[in-house]
Amino acid sequence: MRRPITVLTVCAALTGASLTNADPAGAAVAPGVTYRVYDVRGAAGPARAHVLSVDLTGPRVRLGLLYPGAVAARAPVSRLADAQRALAGVNGDFFHITETQHPGVPATGASAGPAVADGEFLKGAVPDAQRFGPALPPGTSGRAVVGVGLDGRVRLDTLDFSATTDTGLALSGLNQYALPENSAGAYTSRWGDLPRTRAACGSDTDRAAPCTSDTFEVTVRAGRVTATSPTPGSGPIPPDTTVLLGREAGARRLRALTPGRHLKIRYSLAVRHPSYRFALGGYPILTRGHPLPGLNDTARAVRTAIGVSNGGRRVLLLALDGSPHYRTGLTIAELASLLRDLGARDGFSLDGGGSTTMVLRQPGHTTTTVLNHPSGGAERPVPNGIGLFER
Template identity: 65%
Template sequence: MTRRRRRISAGGAAGRTVVAALVAWGTLAGAALAGAAPAGAAQEAVTLAPGVTYQEFDIRATAGTAHAHVVTVDLDDPRVRVGLLHPGAVAARAPVSRMADARGAVAGVNGDFFNITETQHPGVEATGASVGPAVARGRVLKAAVPNGQRFGPPLPPGTTTEDVLGVGVDRRARLDRLALDGSVRTPGGRLPLGGLNQYALPVDSIGAFTTAWGSASRVRATCGTDMDRAAPCSTDTYEVTVRHGRVVSAAGTPGSGPIAQGTTVLVGREAGARQLRKIDAGEPVSVRHRLVAAASRIPYRFAVGGYPVLTGGRPLPGLDGRTSAVRTAVGVADGGRRLLLLALDGAPAYRSGLTIAEVADVMRRSGAVDAFSLDGGGSTTLVTREPGAATVSVRNHPSGGAERAVPNGIGVFSPS
């Protein structure tokens, strides 16, 4: 098959940065984009598997030409599903290609922003854990860190670390917000739960760590504050290990190492630490936790963190229209029946990328009603598996020259 690229022009104003020339991608998204004036014919879409296609094209943006790689997913096709790619632990990282091959995905992109460095806290190791909530195969893996503890660019006004892109048991994609609801029942009473498998806990709170966390140190969870990620680590901490409903050990500082099935490690800081010190060895303790959706009562089979850039067909107010970069984003079209996975190319010729405002406009003009920004820069990766191939191939050029290990991603599954 001959592949041909199309160029898509963009103007300078944030509201019209990308002209209505996304005909090829728009057709895949079910959008009719009138007034298109393509500079050349689009590369023909490649069918990867039933309900899954891949395409690439150029975009003329304010900072130069960007090159987009797009996977379109038809969730109306009963053979297609979308799920969370992850390396088996919250506090772990792996390249998207490795996670996709391990799960047999036909396509995938990188996911949420994550705890990538710890230069502000000497002696404390970065956990690699993601910022926002994560749900895999209907199982809650983690909750969101406080807004001030996130890694990545500033959040647009009105968004939080609890924002997610998810697919429910109804096979419809949507944007939502998932908040932690949990408690610790002790002989002295019920205590609120402030975190679940998070690299950062709210000040004065208690967080729960389960086998899903992995073996990374839990010290990072007690560093920084709700408003300042770089603030010093707390000097008032305590850790309690609960196994099969009873306290089996305690420590003055958070530990590390794998957490066995049937075991929950509770980490407290400040007021939370003082509450945990009141619990004696052998006492019964039970921990309850769930993620509560703000917009939907339909349970999620999959959810990943990031932040919205387009809702109800309108770009969010206050989106950055100045800083161009390599980006990863997801568009939701056709009432949640279609997903558009976009990753920009990080090759030197295209590395100027798009602004967040331009990403929102590209998604809107493609037919997406909602769109969600994921981690970008060196993390941006899109992989596909050609029909008959045993493994996936990285379709974009990662801006760091090689795939970056990331904590999670979005996987697309369909019989090839």
């Protein structure tokens, strides 16, 4: 039985010193799960970290992807957690939050990086230059993920999407709000019903580059081309249907396909049988106990992160508080140091700012409550998150 939540506040300086005076028991919220609050002295002022420590060695809890059932959709973390009956959760990947550079093109709300839910590869990563959020640390990629493998262990990795058609056309994307130049991508029922227009905007080096009009779509159902279109479409895609969208050279290859033609899409083994039960994007900031070189040490913000230790069998879900007293937040370099001081060996940064949210279902309640104070004053709708589930 879970006992009522209590808040424990300790103080830690980000100077390489370890945390002190922390009650090892914390506040138990489920078997193997404790909740603590830490006050932290950042270089620019105080920060407050809400931390869920999760022991995955037992059979009682697991991690999974929170998402609203479509890639191009958003909902507050509490609503995502309640819909999937999660015990707790934090927000996830950076996402296509706004679209000011391309008038008339709607923001899709889709996440930037790869995503896997219940062993299903939902989407691939957009080109790095098309990401929203802070610049990636040197040597990292928008294909970076944190996830749970088939062995039940949490690890940091990169995930690529690849597929081909029997005509030899390589597909470079899956349910992505942006495709590489001169490529073609696949869209399935998991995309949702929003327009696919944004996929042909921007370039491999500039997110604000103009949209191209050199596009072509092919609808494939039951191994046969059923329709074509010179422009990206919208509306729901049936579960037995795939839409191929090409831009520039990719569009020219697709124009050779006509209705009635047989067409088979061959997905790579990594996509058909993902090695992850769940995964989502962000970027690494701590590996093998060492912060990555070149982490930003000037830009401060409210942030969300996950720390990993004990060979992937223990995780820390961390969300900074966004109330006015703590809104200065931490730099990415400070965040990596904090995760290390909390005992993490590897660390991964998720979306922050107004997206940072941690929710928990209190004992005796049927819905979750928000533990931190979102910096925008209320929960921001997000495309996905990390959910903690009781088995």
